[in-house]
Amino acid sequence: MRESKFTRTDIGVFPEDWTIRTIGETACVTTGAQNTQDKEDDGLYPFYVRSQKVERINKYIFDTEGVVTAGDGVGTGKVYHYVNGKFGLHQRCYLIYNFKEALNCKYFFWIFSQRFYERVHSMTAKSSVDSVRRDMITEMQIPIPPTIAEQERIAEALSDVDRLLRELDGVIAKKRAIKQGAMQELLTGKRRLEGFGETKTKKTEIGEIPEDWIVTTLGSVVSIFDGTHQTPSYVDYGYSFYSVENVTANDFTNTKYISKEEFEFLTKSHKIEYNDVLMTRIGSIGVCKYVDWKPEAAFYVSLALLKVKNAKSFSMKYLAYASNAKYFIDSVLLNSLQFAIPQKINLGEISKIAIAFPPSVIEQEQIAESLNCLDEEIDALETKRAKYEQLKQGMMQELLTGKIRLV
16 A cells, blocks of 8 residues: 545545546447347346346347446446446447556446446436436546556455455345245244154145144234324434334334323323234235334334233244244235225234144244244344445445555
8 A cells, every 4th residue: 555645636536646537538338239028038148238137148249348337227327237258238228348558447347336326316407317328428537546457456356345245145145045945844834843743734724734733813812902093293302103114124223203291192001012013004014023122112003013812822923933924924915905005904804814833832932033043144144244335335435536555
């Protein structure tokens, strides 16, 4: 690393030995000529369209190194691909290629993908961008380090951390698939945990389950309570007020707040307590969250509060996981108001939802704990990924502005 003197330019502050050039001065810009219907699932070549997903195609129209971005659609200003070799290209995608000797393509990929979205948005009066004009690219100014070697080192450093992120994404996806498979097996008794033995199976309305398992309705094992139908008076800080968004996002930190007086009024008849379950019932329906903390909160009508009737025979933590089983989801939809917009399920109908569980609460809790261990592994991986993403953003900010020099 080395110290640099900096100078202010039209696009920011950069080392004084960096140059500022337009993309049109340093590369060629063109568009593709193929349509989405040209794709082939088992095509010979990559086919770049207006999304991050890379399709396949049997006919290539380019054989070069370059950078692809979407020309319109939801990917405008968000989709970027580094390409090298033979590939197909959608007619509404742009290709930047044929770089002059002073500019490394991989370095360009990083600087372009970091800065282009902001440029596109600065050139429209609307909140969303419909399309990209060619001059938005060709007239865009970019900062260029003085040597190809420095550009390559910057690109390599950013590519390394990006590679780590992709590897973590693969591990997380694999863990999620393992959890999904484990849920489908454990929550229907197709696989029993060690110590609980194997039994014959029986056919029920939810499918084939172990002979000793119980199939009943949700209302027979839990009491169900409604949230307030009145929008409260929110305050800057006070007692939390939960709504459907808190459950679907699994975020009970960023909530709205109500006063102590309103909280006490809304919780006179029933209160959210440790070991309860909150279920969404308006908009998104049937999503359950096990309350494993001691909340001081009221809740809106978009949620239902579920309380166990007999904790010695039924586990609420098990219920939270059982809500992910296919039979449970199907039962939620069956009992919902079929043509309501937004989707809705009434309290009486929640009580009719089917639930299957082993007779021993110990087995129920161990099933929940096994799935919880997988959740904790996934959470740890996602926390690690978030740190790498933060590292990547910091590196981009430092390396692509010359605050840190790799020479």
